[in-house]
Amino acid sequence: MNQKSAWPLVADDAALVLLKAGALQNAILTSANFSIIATDEKGIIQLFNVGAERMLGYSADEVVNCISPSDIHDPDEVAERAAALTLELGTPIAPGFEALAFKASREIEDIYELTYICKDASRFPAIVSITALRDDPGNIIGYLLIGTDNSARKRVERELNEAMAAAEKANRAKSEFLSSMSHELRTPLNAILGFAQLLESGSPTPTVTQRRNIDQILKAGWYLLELINEVLDLALIESGTVSLSNEPVSLAEVMTECRAMIEPQARSRGIGMTFPQFDIPRYVSADRTRVKQVLINLLSNSVKYNRPNGSVSVEVALVRSMVRISVRDTGVGLTPAELGQLFQPFNRLGKEGGAEEGTGIGLVVTKRLVDLMDGSIGVESIVDKGSVFWIEFKATVAPLLAAAIATTALPPPAVDNGGKRHTLLYVEDNPANLELVGQLIARRSDLYMHSAADAKLGIEFARAALPEVILMDINLPGMGGIEAMKILRDDPATAHIPIIALSANAVPRDIERAMEAGFFNYITKPIVVATFMEALDVALLHAKSVAQNEPA
Known part of the structure; x- marks a missing residue:
């Protein structure tokens, strides 16, 4: 009895499933949000649903048994798709519906972006999915194309690209x-x-x-x-325009350079300093120049804000995959409230009236640089006891063959010109700069300087007098220093002369651009006299080497 009564229930359930399936199919075919187009095996449209009519403006009667879907796609895009398939497969694919249906015919799921062309000749971007329809033996009997309007996404992409372009321009x-x-x-x-x-x-x-x-x-x-x-x-x-080059950085080398720069400042204040000894070479992945800048700032602060006869110690430890560098001082320390304001621009934490000068920017720059190098920075402090600032960078191995390269300091260059004076040319339009460099050069009996107030005169003089070294300002009236340098480089008579850029442009991007253009060196103003003289001697040595190697 129970078994007999179950059959009608099964039949009713099956009927319900079929009814639901029919309803689902009807909902899909009558959907106004998706264009559903079915073709026969030759690509001629056989079904054109309500959504396709709404999107494209054609009635089903106008397209069924009349056209192919490729006829309502942008013909240039269809041709490009055919060319791309031809290149990808190494088989000629003709433009048209064959190009649209090629992958689907090989049972490869295919979704592509193309432009639909409406009855009124208007256009809109669409995303189209195409599937091959097969009978029971597996023969292709047609294709199903389901498309959706992609205008909103394209508009958002366009607005985003425009915003990014505007931001980049700004x-x-x-x-x-x-x-x-x-x-x-x-x-x-x-x-x-x-x-x-x-x-x-x-x-x-x-x-x-x-x-x-x-x-x-x-x-x-x-x-x-x-x-x-x-x-x-x-x-x-x-x-976002600062340039960084993350590479293996030797902490021993950086510490040595930082120590040489900071110890005189500490000694003058009676501050004792201790640095780590590296029994094992330790390398971090970071930008060498910026790591040095960060450490110099932390060390300088630890000296400036220390107590008389205090101490600063630098410690290095491996923390998981990171190397932690700690700078510990015996200063007055920081309160919790001060720690919360530590990395705010121009906030000197009430030290504005103190004896120590500062900008309130150094720690902000330090934190941003550490973040850009994928590192981290932190601080711990106890009032009247002192503070410890730490930075962490990812540990890495030594660069290839680095251990085999000797890093001995070169002696100061000495240029012997047989008692004759070396000739220099300084191209500069600022009288004060000309006077300053002129007085520096006049202190050396082995140097003689000519000058030119603009690039044009400088080029003419260089060609006529062939100085051993040229100093070139970048921002000159009329022709700029980079353009003048390139002209001299392209002239066989002056191509061998080392040209040093001497400029107040200190933005790293400007320096890189100048060096890539062909300058021998780049010195930023204000001039540090010792650095300037050293660079000049190196250029003179180069000029002498070139002259000795030239054929007689």
């Missing part, structure tokens, strides 16, 4: 402004610091009062330069 404009502003600030600062250095080391020796005045000028000038550099660094980082 960043470029900001970078150009920063480069220009840096140049405008550095140019007068070059004269201030340059002439102050001349007075400091000039003859007759300055009096005690004069030396104090000169010291104040130099102190304020170098501080202003530090402020310019840090503001420029922060702006470049914020605009």
